[in-house]
Amino acid sequence: MRSFGCCRVVLATSLLWLLLDAFLLLFLSDCNKCDEKRERSLLPALRAVISRNQEGLGEMGKAVLIPKEEQEKMKELFKINQFNLLASDRIALNRSLPDVRLDGGGSGCLGKFPLSGKILPSDPWYRTGALDWNFRWEQSLLFLKFSPQGRESWFVLGYSLLIHLSCTGTQFLKAPLENYVKNLDVSIKILRMEQRSGLIRARLRGAAASKGQVITFLDAHCECTLGWLEPLLARIKEDRKTVVCPIIDVISDDTFEYMAGSDMTYGGFNWKLNFRWYPVPQREMDRRKGDRTLPVREAVAAPGSLAVSKARLEKPGMVGGQLPPCRSRGVWGRCCSTIPTFPLQIWQCGGSLEIVTCSHVGHVFRKATPYTFPGGTGHVINKNNRRLAEVWMDEFKDFFYIISPGVVRVDYGDVSARKALRERLRCKPFSWYLENVYPDSQIPRRYYSLGEIRNVETNQCLDNMGRKENEKVGFFNCHGMGGNQVFSYTADKEIRTDDLCLDVARLNGPVLMLKCHHLRGNQLWEYDAEKLTLRHLNSNQCLAEPSDEDRLVPTMRECGSGRSQQWLLRNMTLGA
Template structure:
């Protein structure tokens, strides 16, 4: 199981929709909203573009709405917890959220957390421009304070500082034994806190995450998500992953499971979080800060668990309103993680982003203090993490080269995976996007169209099956006995080890070039980036 944990629908405002035409062109109106007038659809779409979810509908739902209890009925719902649990401070971070979303998050925390456990709710505003989040939100906080004096606190940044610093700002004013750091677009489930606090009472070095049910961005209905570990790929993108085999052997899906990473929403002993270095304040805007924390926790004396009996409903936005291209800061932050924590494996992050190992031109900031923290905490090497925590990451130890693959006859053309679905690679005008990313391993496998980060995932191997080269999942190619191993050195031929035929280009009858397999004629190939010369 491997699923990116972020909104994947790319929403684009459609002029016809905003002009009052029925909104079936927008992602918002695929399942919801046909009953609305054109005027209401226009308003709903404008709010959707601003927030990435259906704020129009949120504004019309009760703040204390009921959400389905998706906990395991036979194990979680019947479980009892100790009386003397630690207190918890809940930190909600946000940037330009809809007011009703924040108010509903606050209401759910108050209603579904035992008063004796809930120390405070801390709102951290990362310099929102939404005026509603000033006076109107303050007025709502005033109402809560009459009900629970001192319960709600508010921190506002004078300039946008990003997710890492927002979480740190909340931690700095927290006074509970435990801090829960959440996005503000959540609703907690009944008895969400007790399973987490029980685990931390047993072991203060645990960093925990609940299981998130998805709140649909359009109709705001809750979709059940089953327990899963949090993982990542070599580009440092976070994703759902499977637990280790020993968790499944328990045959009890209510039991906590060890996790290689964390999604960025976390629950941790407040003092331990400070001891281990909080979050890296050098991370910008969004992305990678959660993976950095996870690697550091595991290497420096802690561990990470997913707690299935704790459920939190979380809106998955259709798009992130604060930055349209998340890859810009994600790339920069990923290289920062690599430089501090990945040792000899930092090259894999460069490979994943198709960057040269040197002179890449990405400024990831000063990491001196983070390296000093690693020394101070006496952290283990990253190899230990691969061996003991995340062995499913493919170490890419035998990777020779990566990037665009060109023939010396036509250097404006690149090897390309060709049309999908299909099994025929081509040469095509170079554009350097994923379909043209090639990878050669010293075991002889040559991938076209990307490389996977995990051992259980399938790469697509170049094979010799006749006059034309083919492209097949490597396991399938091996099973069928296709000739899939090649000899290649930079600036030389690409020659099949079994058939002794070479991959070459030839001018076709329609004046276009295509890939062929034939007796070697002396054509040479170069791959964009070489890791080590053979």
């Protein structure tokens, strides 16, 4: 009787476990279909964006032209945010954009990243969008709702986080914005800074509040194309140490015309630490074996659009200090602001930075800023540049100080903690960065002199006069203050001023400043330390003092022994 009771207990327990197993199997089976159902429910929204009417203003990224009778109103509104608000307000919130990705069949971007399917199904992905405080909230939400999420599989995005940088004169970013967000069918959270703390600190605050494994930062004045996110996430999944950026396309601040950026340019900087776009070097094309859909290793990046693993972002020393946003960049790719600190930190401390060429994000590039910086724009930029140079550039900071002597007088605060952190993390020296990451940098790694080039006869110096590429090099009274009179005579026998080299294409000159091409030829000079002459090898003529016709430019003459052809190459140092 007792054994029969035991059997009943065993049978009842077994039956209970069978029922529990069946319930779990049914539950998990349904959950496995959740993402599939969600994907199917979102496909109509994606199709709506693709198939929408393309005849309206601004559709397919076309320019919006304002009639003559509204030009005055347009100019007045332009002053508010330094872009055409009238054109912006007349564009549909989910306007269509051209597909500007590289197409090479199955081997192109469209073959590698079709507009369907789920990327990284086991991971939750979140995006943090930085809201520029001085933008109208309607325009910002165009980018943050309809552009990133309307042109992407929504299950890849957990939510959008708008960061208000807490500035005066932005009442429309308070109650009106909160009321508008409540009525949206996507998850958007608003995070407000208690006081104005700068763009980078605001983004770090947003990153701390996010819960995803990958964070994507976008300026408020960005607009995303179809399929912009999957390539970024796929690359980070391959290598979590990599920070990735899309190709930055240009949105006109005058007409909101969408113009595709080039996959043949990448970020760099000059002696003044100004961000520049340069052609992708041949060494990088060779590394990718000619496949333009593969990521491009980038020396530095504009901070407006990037994606990073949250674990990487939270690594000690990843980001430090306060940086202003990029002031402006024209259609030709010139940026007036300082380079951010984080690219140097990424590379020197074990990570990498890449442009994912299959991802495109548009950016409104303004010619001026509608806001001010405490103490003035120049003061803030000089302070940040000085901190960057002191912590990360080692002895190469002299290039920056000599060509930008005003920076030396700026109080840059205490950076001892940053230096100690760099040492503790065993980050590589700046010379390693120049040798391995940015060998085509405009800062020469080997040079004979860095400073003024003084003529013995006149006691005057070569001077770039602030002139641009393809203009004549100047000649002026030596002032000993560096700046425009800083030239480097390199181990490659180039005479360089920033990213320009002295170039002579024919007998008797003129002496022009052209982009350094590193092919010797017209840019090859030989300095004789005994005769003090600078001989141009191609023409076999020597650099000489100016002629009577123009006393502000040097000349080329047959080499002789006179003092007019003698030059003193002096190294300069400015005490830091």
